[in-house]
Amino acid sequence: MQQPPAEPGMTLDQIDTPALLVDLDRFERNLERMAAEVRAAGVRLRAHAKTHKCAAVALRQMALGAVGVCCQKVSEAEALVDGGVPDVLVSNQVVGARKLARLAALAGRARVGACVDDAGNAAQMSEAARAAGVEIGVLVEVDVGAGRCGVAPGAPALELARRVADAPGLRFDGLQAYHGSAQHLRGFEERRAAIDGAVARARETAELLRAHGLDCATVAGAGTGSFRFESASGVYNELQCGSYVFMDADYARNLDEHGAPVRDFEHALFVLATVMSVAHGEFAVVDAGLKALAFDSGPPAVHEPAGAGYARPSDEHGRIDPRTSNARLRLGDRVWLIPGHCDPTVNLHDWYVAVRDGVVEEVWPVDARGAVF
Numbered sequence: 001m002q003q004p005p006a007e008p009g010m011t012l013d014q015i016d017t018p019a020l021l022v023d024l025d026r027f028e029r030n031l032e033r034m035a036a037e038v039r040a041a042g043v044r045l046r047a048h049a050k051t052h053k054c055a056a057v058a059l060r061q062m063a064l065g066a067v068g069v070c071c072q073k074v075s076e077a078e079a080l081v082d083g084g085v086p087d088v089l090v091s092n093q094v095v096g097a098r099k100l101a102r103l104a105a106l107a108g109r110a111r112v113g114a115c116v117d118d119a120g121n122a123a124q125m126s127e128a129a130r131a132a133g134v135e136i137g138v139l140v141e142v143d144v145g146a147g148r149c150g151v152a153p154g155a156p157a158l159e160l161a162r163r164v165a166d167a168p169g170l171r172f173d174g175l176q177a178y179h180g181s182a183q184h185l186r187g188f189e190e191r192r193a194a195i196d197g198a199v200a201r202a203r204e205t206a207e208l209l210r211a212h213g214l215d216c217a218t219v220a221g222a223g224t225g226s227f228r229f230e231s232a233s234g235v236y237n238e239l240q241c242g243s244y245v246f247m248d249a250d251y252a253r254n255l256d257e258h259g260a261p262v263r264d265f266e267h268a269l270f271v272l273a274t275v276m277s278v279a280h281g282e283f284a285v286v287d288a289g290l291k292a293l294a295f296d297s298g299p300p301a302v303h304e305p306a307g308a309g310y311a312r313p314s315d316e317h318g319r320i321d322p323r324t325s326n327a328r329l330r331l332g333d334r335v336w337l338i339p340g341h342c343d344p345t346v347n348l349h350d351w352y353v354a355v356r357d358g359v360v361e362e363v364w365p366v367d368a369r370g371a372v373f
């Protein structure tokens, strides 16, 4: 792990770059807004920590009422528990003896859960839990339309849930019914239609299980793009939104019911870059490229100077074209970039620099950086 690029008390111009910046005022408003929404809807929030990979952020979410966090990998869960997070769901399949043994060991230190969509995998998880003398909470994952993991709704889910409920060391907690590919459908009605389908499949499955005496205490799913539909459904009771804490440039391209870009949550995560060359004259070159930003959802948006554009990323460079803005960039100037996709951008950094009113207030480690196993 590298030394942090800044220390508390420093001003913005003293931060080394490229640095992953959190604007604390915006970030705290995002946390409070989501907490208020889930409270008003009468559902629980189990925030997704794959977005931030940071125990300090997870504990703030829990301080505002989240019942715990999700993550995608056992190593991520380990890093979060090491950082003091008491309740983690691996909202994903955990396959292989070594991973299952680590999951079971972790369940001896915190409240731990995972998803299953295969009876053989459930049997192995049961064996790992029994060997470690622990209990692992299990959600049976149902494919509610996303076409990734999950058994088919209805009878196949019932069959698997019965196996889980009967397996020593496993606690059947309910259903995982996340519709991932609906989150970035741009149109409001498109997202609504996709989630209507997910709700129908989740409802049918939960009712079937209950009719057979299996209590679905948890029906989980939802992300930042769709959570209002799930929370109003009367079926889902645990939301897994993640990106709302930071809001990347890609999420800001989703449209609301009036056809305008969604503005429920504020951009709170930035990569702060420095102009390192103006030799060309036509454009400025900044010090943040492919190793400081993720490009899977397009280039970063330029927050400051407003109106400028980022292009031509290479390993350690990017071009800022300031022609569309009034700003004339000079060597050493700072450029604020809004990542196209926050989750994989965070995974490129060791530290967050949390700032308020132009001063560094805290630095937080990205505890689960590189925790992809």
Ligand SMILES: *Cc1c(COP(=O)(O)O)cnc(C)c1O
Binding pocket: 048, 050, 051, 070, 091, 178, 180, 183, 221, 222, 223, 224, 225, 240, 241, 242, 243, 244
């Ligand atoms: C990524 C993910 C989420 C959160 O999605 P956001 O769009 O980041 O809010 C929720 N649940 C699961 C299972 C996920 O993989």
